[in-house]
Amino acid sequence: MVEPGTAESGQSDEELLDRFQRGAFGYFLEQFNPDNGLVGDTDRAGAPASIAVVGFALSCYPVGVERGWIARADAAQRALAVLRFFCDSRQGDQPDATGYKGFYYHFLDMKTGRRVWQSEISLIDTTLLLAGVLTAATYFDRDAADENEIRRRADFIYRRVDWLWARGGGVSEWQGWKPEGGFLHYGWDGYDEAIILYVLGMASPTFPLPADNYAKWTATYQWENIYDVEFLYGGPLFLHHYSQAWIDFAGIRDQFMREKKSDYFENSRRAALVQREYARRNPYGFAGYGKDCWGITACDGPGFTTLTIGGRERRFLGYAARGVPFGPDDGTIDPCATLASLPFTPELSLSALRHFCTHYPDMIRRSRLPSGFNPSFPGGSAAGWISQGSFGLDQGIVVLMIENYRSGLIWRLMRRCPYIGQGLRRAGFTGGWLS
């Protein structure tokens, strides 16, 4: 069903953002299991919980409270339910545990909370969960029984994570782990969403990562001039958002950014400019691409298939890490990623949001943007293929980034979280709010 009333209804920017932020927030209320606090990876039938989505949920609750969408006590109870679960659930090397060495499996059964899909112990997804755990611990700061328990349990969860074990003998290459085969090697090289992983790892009071780990990772960075924009390259747009959702990088710099006279906030702005320029150039002639239609990232897709469209062979992907400008690119745009660039490129992201509302109204359902649409792929409307349902990661980043743009709430909260400041300092960040 197409949602009536979009950009044409004359909503102000504030009203428009409020509508999409609240729509996205609703995801976390709906996909929540009150028995254990877990939140579904997607709203598709039978979807498991994703620990990263739980991290986003924990970070969104303070937003909901401040916006008056949920009572503080209700939010605290939701947070507490999941913190109790992660404290008390089974940790061990059994293939059906919930976690190991303080880390957690990427996907868990919504009801039992045990590992599903033969998923891996995921370092980055545990990090995003921990970011949410610490956001909740920082926000729920009152001297009340439930809020005291939130802080106590959050600290327990964070301190239990054995970052040193997770190095797996490596130095700066971060890995997953499976009980069936041990450590997994992803070959992470170059800039990505992992700054917050290093920050939380280095700030650990129990198993701190050595300080030089961060420098070894940043030694794999590439500073590139693409389309006359100089920036720290990273292909998929989301990786310019995930650490930035929690940490206010404006004005604080590590050694690399001091050398380049930039910072990670500015870098995310430039990454959006490169994305937009790529979409304007539209080298592969995908339908819809343009100055207001960009946002190429890891997202859902039409499926792994090849079609001949307009005499041209097109290969499409399913869920995949798409990127700019080296690809892969199959014509799929994730409008949530475009919107998540809002704090860095407010005018451009808002302009794109209005464009999406005007030109592709049928992809907006219950004030939520889908996790991908592809106007080049034959579909029932101009939007072409539209990802069905909603993905928790996309709705989460939309809530947090709109809030950071509107009030800076998450950034302000995390400045108060001592682990963030300590981790940043150990990584060599100075200046700005760290001074």
Place this chain on the structure above:
Amino acid sequence: MSDPASLVTPDDPWRRALVESVHPSGWSNPKPAGRYNLVVIGAGPAGLVAARGAATLGAKVALIERGLLGGDCLNVGCVPSKTIIRTARLYAEMRDAKNYGALVPGDIDVDFAAAMARMRRIQARLGRTDSAWRLQEEGIDVYFGAARFVGRDTVAVGSQTLRFAKALVATGARSLTPAIPGLAEAGYLTNESVFDLTRCPRRLLVMGGGPLGCELAQAFCRFGAHVVIVQDDPMFLPKEERDAAQLLSEALTRDGVEIHLNTAVVGARCEGGQKIVNLSSGGDRFDVAVDEILAGIGRTPNVEELNLEAAGVAYDTSRGIHVDDFLRTANRKIYAAGDVCLEHKFTHTAEASARLAVQNALFLGRKRISGLAIPWCTYTDPEIAHVGMYVRQARRRAIPVNTFTVLMHDVDRAVTDGEEQGFVKIHVRPGSGRILGATVVARHAGEMINGLSLAISAKLGMSDLAKVVQAYPTQADAIKLAADAYNRTRLMPWLKALARRWLALQR
């Protein structure tokens, strides 16, 4: 000395012509007369260049080869692989014709045997250049047989002993033997046997995602084989940039290669006339049934049968012969060049090192191997070429580096050719504009990298490249576009303001 007849496989006129050139059946080794200025062991690219270079300058030279002149490059390496890659590319283009506004030819039947016959014809043609007779005419004493040092300045070939003032070991390398249970019994191909195939295997498993594995996986896939490539690492060509490896993954996928990254071959067996290969990935184990297995997991230097101990030459079986920056071994009379001592095992590296070694050995030269800017290229489609430093190497050495990137989809000629996949990345030291290194991914990256190698060798900066007027439209325009982008970053705000003021005065 190998029996030339045993080298003629498969037996056809072209193969016989090749062997007649590079290991003639009626050859008699010369009788050594006095001490040689230079004895070269191994007549691959390094050995041939060294022997010819020294002989041209008047040296008395002996060249010893136990197999075929020309080495791996001509017989089991670059020449046969690039030849069949060209045919495979043609088949891919025929199938892709509609994307070029052309009709797809009906019934594209692959004639694999014809492709291999063409390969042997071309080998025979190129082999003529390096024929034993020709080398003899050039004044080189060519010995066929296994060389074995018998002292610090003597080497034996068969019953003859050669004395030398200087020697160069250029015995090359061979395919590594994979230590996988059951593989030897099941049987597998290497680069030394794959070009002898006369029928394309219906299903082929390629072990290893390095240059050889990727090139041949793509070529055989284009010949119609169902190809499975298994790579232990999380990406292909692990030494190259992530984006290059990513583009290669996509290209192989587009061709229809079945890719298994982060996967190890853990066992193999024969069952019902097929080869069953057991794979392991992240704890999951599964079997793949194929008709042939190709091992391309790396190369190991040929050092074992030379009796290097007698000559006092230090070596080990993984790194090969130990040499210093001047390519001298532990015995100051003996030098080494090419695959037997270098990390980068390429024909042009072997040749460059041989030139340098001859200069240092015979003419008191002090040329350093580390001083050479050596490019390399993987001849997949698109090709992946590199020269100089990678960004990570520069950053490890605390050298500031900015990368100027031009996408091939922004290069007019690449667009008109329908060859838009790829990029040129030039790594530059900020301030000076000095080119530290470059990576090119493009249909003809191997051709394009040469301009960048020239720039690095001639110590040209980005501003110099920007001044070059290039023919339009060419794909090498990408290099000029990168240099132009560099120049724009040099346009300081004060300079822009000054220009604006000046132009205002001119109105």
